[in-house]
Amino acid sequence: MHNLDEQFLKDVGVADLPEDMKAELVEGLEKQIQDRISLRMAEVLSDEQLDAFAGIGADEQTKWLEENVPDFREIVEDTLREVKEEILAQKAQALGN
Numbered sequence: 734m735h736n737l738d739e740q741f742l743k744d745v746g747v748a749d750l751p752e753d754m755k756a757e758l759v760e761g762l763e764k765q766i767q768d769r770i771s772l773r774m775a776e777v778l779s780d781e782q783l784d785a786f787a788g789i790g791a792d793e794q795t796k797w798l799e800e801n802v803p804d805f806r807e808i809v810e811d812t813l814r815e816v817k818e819e820i821l822a823q824k825a826q827a828l829g830n
Contacts, residue, residue: 745820
């Protein structure tokens with residue numbers, strides 16, 4: 734549903750971390766993003782749509798969401814932006830900025 738690309742990692746200042754640390758961070762961030770997107774989908778989909786979605790294989794989920802949630806891509810982009818902003822705010826707070 735989403736990809737944390739190298740640009741995202743550069744934007745939040747973690748692209749230069751050792752690969753093992755970066756992989757662990759990316760895994761956690763992707764889980765958090767996936768959870769947030771899932772919550773937003775649960776808010777916009779009807780019970781019937783949620784039942785239909787539950788029966789779809791993982792490889793077809795994004796296509797189904799794009800077809801059944803008109804603003805799906807916008808939701809994904811908004812979620813990525815929100816997470817990025819939160820990371821940067823936490824980083825600034827930790828550094829006393």
